[in-house]
């Protein structure tokens with residue numbers, strides 16, 4: 005049983021990925037300082053899998069504390085690095101905090117991996133590295149444009165740091181995964197998105213509005229040059245995303261990499277508008293979330309969706325779930341946790 009270190013393992017995507025790793029025979033330890041999560045997510049993981057995963061409540065910026073975890077586990081076979089601050093708006097207000105957390109955390113991790121001789125690393129990147137992309141769908145070769153926020157810039161910097169290191173240290177085996185818009189929850193409704201910060205992404209805002217936990221959803225902009233005037237995104241189910249991490253890890257461990265630092269887009273390859281997402285929710289939940297049409301949100305790109313052919317060809321990965329599955333599982337989770 006290969007032991008995988010998951011940073012940010014108590015967070016949304018990290019906890020769902022742990023379920024998939026355990027289902028595929030990996031053992032897992034987590035490092036998470038709980039800045040945007042609680043260990044309740046690992047209780048959810050245990051309820052689903054029967055496995056209790058240990059979390060070290062350590063800040064990746066605290067190098068001595070991080071080093072202690074590496075010393076305690078000399079048998080780590082690979083690292084999946086989710087831990088980061090991720091709120092775009094907050095990053096505009098607190099750029100220094102974002103650069104420090106997301107960049108220093110990565111640098112500490114890389115130094116300790118190097119010292120311990122651990123090669124496989126999967127890094128959470130984001131479609132936000134493309135900026136305001138002009139060609140759609142975006143492929144991994146679509147040029148990265150200027151980042152729209154300090155958050156997005158930390159992801160571009162993370163990618164650049166990893167590419168630079170991979171160039172001079174061929175012993176590193178790195179995969180950069182560019183997620184589009186992750187959403188939805190585990191089928192069991194025992195695990196889902198439970199951030200400590202108030203939710204701001206579309207799907208949790210829809211489910212919270214439908215559940216009466218917030219007064220309404222505001223649709224940000226209806227005058228965009230799209231089929232219904234609202235923005236278009238590529239919503240990917242969190243369990244499909246989780247599976248991609250396991251497959252990327254197997255890809256590295258089985259020596260199938262074409263280069264020692266590769267990039268993969270992870271989306272479903274289809275654009276869904278905000279109004280279509282609301283309609284999908286209403287269709288599967290049978291509840292109309294209270295919503296009103298509002299002004300544009302500054303910084304939003306008009307439309308972005310992925311070409312994921314490279315992940316399909318090299319990793320053998322396919323997204324299996326639709327926007328309806330996203331809404332159904334997100335709604336079941338919203339109801340289960342209230």
Ligand code: NAD
Pocket residue numbers: 011012013014015016017018035036037038039040041062063064065085086087088089090105109128129130131183184185186199205
């Ligand atoms: P999340 O906030 O739910 O999970 C991140 C976890 O990392 C949290 O539990 C947080 O407590 C922890 N963390 C943050 N800084 C830390 C530090 N310095 N030391 C230790 N732990 C720390 O976010 P998520 O949605 O699960 O995102 C996971 C990763 O995927 C992040 O890197 C994020 O930037 C990236 N990503 C997310 C999305 C999205 O929309 N959710 C899209 C693209 C990329």
Ligand code: WQD
Pocket residue numbers: 090092129130131132156184185186204205206207209221222223224225235236237278301304
């Ligand atoms: C989706 C659509 C909004 C809330 C963000 C980050 C990106 C990546 C994924 C991390 C947009 C609209 C939303 C609401 C709305 N994260 N919306 N009313 O902005 O596409 O991407 O998460 O890497 O970097 O920027 O996601 O869920 O906030 O918005 O109308 O209350 O829903 O305008 O069109 P976004 P989102």
